[in-house]
Amino acid sequence: MNKPVDPRLLQNAEAFADYLANTAARIDADAEAKALSQGKRVGISRPHESAALHVAGEATYVDDIPELTGTLHCALGLSPVAAGRLAGMSLDVIRAMPGVVDVITASDIPGTNDCGSIIHDDPILCSGDIRHLGQPVFAVIATTRNEARRAAARAKEVLQVEPAEPVLTPREAHEKGRYVLPPMHLSRSTNEGGARAAIDRAPHKFKTTFDVGGQEQFYLEGQISYAIPKEGGTMLVHCSTQHPSEMQHLVSHALALHANEVQVECRRMGGGFGGKESQSGLFACVAAVAAHKLRRPVKLRPDRDDDFLITGRRHCFWYEYEVGYDDDGRILGVEVTMVSRAGHSADLSGPVMTRAMCHFDNAYWLPDVDMHGYSGRTNTQSNTAFRGFGGPQGAIAIENIMDSVARKLGRDPLDVRRANFYGKGERNVTPYLQPVTDNIVDDLVGQLEASSDYRARRVAAAQFNATSPILKRGVALTPVKFGISFNVAHFNQAGALVHVYTDGSILVNHGGTEMGQGLNTKVAQVVAHELGVRFERVRATATDTSKVANTSATAASTGADLNGKAAQDAARQIRERLAACAAARHGGSKDDVRFANDKVQVNGREFDFSTLVAEAYMDRVQLWSDGFYATPGLHWDRESMTGHPFYYFAYGAAVAEVVVDTLTGEWKLLRADVLHDAGRSLNPAVDIGQVEGAFIQGMGWLTTEELVWHPKTGMLSTHAPSTYKIPTANDCPPVFNVRLFEGDNFEDSIHRSKAVGEPPLLLPFSVFYAIRDAVSAAGDHKVDPPLRAPATCEAILNAVTAVRATH
Structure with a gap:
């Protein structure tokens, strides 16, 4: 007799089925089926190349390698x-x-x-x-x-x-003049006197400070x-x-x-x-x-505790800024000082601060700006790269400014943000003098504003708050503009090897590393597409310094851009050799040879890909090739902090709705709507997964993941899952709408796709500012909430108390 099924399992299975159905609904299955029949292997949703191995427990990680005697x-x-x-x-x-x-x-x-x-x-x-x-x-x-x-x-x-x-905080290090690197300064003036004069002339101005905490990477494999x-x-x-x-x-x-x-x-x-x-x-x-x-x-x-105590993490930042603005909320001048907790050594603090300063503008044109960056030397772990690499720390400062300006003027924050968006003409140049030629932020935000019913939900939240003295709702929409490329030009290069064996199977090796983000899947798709074969013919092997030398880190969201292009270059060389072989054997022009769906068409004939490979081997045609790619058009002057550090920008926007308990500081994300720009996605399913994961991870950084050092001993108190709280499945909103923006990359990236690793981590700014909106409602939106990040329950309660005391 069969046992009855646990109803909780059924409920979870139904919830998972709903999630899969929701994901499938965001992907045009008919269009993908048509693309497959036409021989396309990119732009197609397919599982991660190691998904079956992960599920079966057969995927080999370092600790799974059999130990030698x-x-x-x-x-x-x-x-x-x-x-x-x-x-x-x-x-x-x-x-x-x-x-x-x-x-x-x-x-x-x-x-x-x-x-x-x-x-x-x-x-x-x-x-x-x-x-x-x-x-x-x-x-x-x-x-x-x-x-x-x-x-x-x-x-x-x-x-x-x-x-x-010990010196433990960035502010203390700044006061003592302790830095791991010389300070950085980036200024842009469009009016006489620069930022200082623009602030002084502005109809409205304010000056304040802001704190944003760091974040532990908390990789599952230590x-x-x-x-x-x-x-x-x-x-x-x-x-x-x-x-x-x-x-x-x-x-x-x-x-x-x-x-x-x-x-x-x-x-x-x-x-x-x-x-x-x-x-x-x-x-x-x-x-x-x-x-x-x-x-x-x-x-x-090392075990998890030692890992926490030894390694660094995302830099926490302390900001001091002064802003001048007009009656419409347009920023006229801003001066900002950013101080990071670098830790005991430089590590990657320099590039992190550079990227923070290059992302302070986010999606906004700032006519007069003066930025100062300091990497404070502290007696703590040496902080390092984290998804976004300083970009989130830079962009959140201007978002805090926009939110405060809107509240001081009594305007909707989205209207203030939109008034400051990059535009055309003189309004499309960044503070570091790179033109924003691919600007789609207004169109993207407009689409999300309509599809998410942003205006109606703002009204509904206000109506709810008017009759609810304890629970307060908040709604916020925030945009993202994120530069893609390494700040240092020479890191933007990659190599790859592609081998075609005599049975028609294909092996690809490249300099990128697979950390679950689907890089090998995308690179294999690129190779399969280039050679016109089924994805299953292609296998990606371990990253190995004895195969592809002098590789760059898999970071800065460049993995698919760089390694995809390098692998495409290698595969294209092989395809051209095979085409020449086919034409030589069967007649016709090599330019007319077509590869698709495991078939080769030449001079009116069609035969299997593996047949041509065998013929090419008999003709002594080279069936392997190396490929190389270097991102064009990049340059950067470290002294003036100007140039063209990014190949292109990725855009996005998110709307978040929260409810906050003003008696306890507890909160809940009720709904999130996301529209993200992945260009012409190589793999929509993988990219949607990346956006969802980045959103939840970024939400954790800004709400629950609090790092605490003992103020006297310097002991990291939050060094285990018992004290450091990353988001769980229960923190995901019950309504989570994630879609990819339709449109090609303006630049010649790999199949006109865009990077999708780091940019979406900035999307949950919307969650933080929705919480800030709800806290502000406790004071009838008359007081700018002094909310720090992460917005833990304690931080929210402190902000509510301050708002009500001032109100």
Whole structure:
């Protein structure tokens, strides 16, 4: 007799079916079927290339690689204080513990004790000055992971330290003049006297400060490296990293080897979000140094708490700004100071601040602006890349300004935003002097405003609030303009290899890394489309520094743009050789040969792709090729902070509706409507998933994910899931409408698509400003709420209290 089905499972299954139906409704199935029949393989929704492996538990991550005989395990001994000096270590106690094989210190590093990504100011292991609580001081190598961890946990007992007073906040670092890099300044003047004069002349002005917290990447797969010594003193490192080439460089420097003696491989990551761009370097170097010394494989996988304590995250920012504006809410002049919590070393704080300043304008033309960026040196973990890479921190400041201007004028925030949108003529040049030639923001926002019933819902929220003294609703619409490319021009290059085997199967390898975002899927689609074959013929292999050299990080949303173009270049060369072979064998012109749906048409004949491949092999035609791509037209002057740093802009907008309990500070997202610009999407299903994920992740940054350091000791108190709260499925809105904007990229990107990794993380600004709108309703919209981000329940309650006290 069959057991009755648990009704909760049925309910979940029905909810999942509804979600899939909703997703399918956003994709034109008929159009995709027609495109497939015409031989297209891009612009088609298809599952992630490893989806079946993920579901079956067969997808291999670094920790799943079978361990070689003799593999040792590593754990890190961490500093118990945030600042001071390392006076000595009594490591014999550690060496005598069960299972311990060796203890590695800075003196055991044969090469350079540094893992700094740009500036060489970041030691692998502490050798003198203590930079932050949790800084690695020594590494324990043991026969099992638990034995290594038990020994490393005794660090506090064996380290002799001379503690000092730590500097922990960006504002404190700014007041003391402590920076990891020289300050940055970016100014643009269209009127005499610049921003200062424009503010002074403006009919309205105000000056205030704002705080935005950082964010932990919280990748599901933590940091991990598995180093295997090879013949001749060479080293193979399996590493969960977004930047294999940088890991190759760092390991080679630490071991005093040439780059060609170090191989780094990454098949896939269980998430990265920027946290594995530069910060995987320390783990790769420690594992490699131990493996090099002991001539045995060494694996280093810290637990989640140690991962939090060692690695950095999104930079938190403190802002001070003064704004001048007219009666319509147009910004006439603005001066802003941005101070980030860089942490103890430079890491990627320079590029992050540059991108923040280049995104302060967001979707708005600012005639006179004066920006100052400071990367504060603090005794905390060295902060690094995170999805958006400073762009969200820059853009949220101008959104806060727009929201405040609207409230001070008693106008709808959307009307104020629209009055400041980039336009034409002189109103289409950014503060860093790049023209915004592909501006679609007004059209996109107009479509979303209509489809989401924004105006009617604003009215309904006001009516609800008028009769509800405790619960308050808020509605907000915010736009996004996000620049795509690395700030540094030479990073915008990529290589790829494509092999066609004699049975017609195809292998592609490129310099990008797969972290769940579907990069390999899109690249395989590009190759399949170029060669006119089924997607199933193409397989993508692990990223490997011995295959494609000198690669850039998979970051800045450039993965598909760069690697897709490089793979297309390689596949196109093979296709042209095959076409020439077909014409030579069967007559006709090579330009008339057609490849589609696994068939080749030549001179009135049609035969299988694999048949032509076999013929080409017999004719000694090269069936593999390398491809290369470099983004055109990019330049940047670091001194003046002007130029053309972005190939194009991606746009988007979102409407959020929330309800806030003004007695407790609790809130709920009731509905979100999103319209995002992915250009001519390579894979609509993957891109919609990216937009949805970015929205929820960005919402977490701005609402629940609060980082707290002890104000005296510098201990990161929120270093585990028990204290650090990322959004869950329960935080997703019951109504979540996500659609892709119809339109090609103006630039010649891969099949006219647009990047979709980072830009949508700015869409949940709408959630923060909907909460701010609801808090403002508690004071009849007469008081500008002093709401900080993240808008935790405590922060919301504090803001409500302040609004009511002032009102």
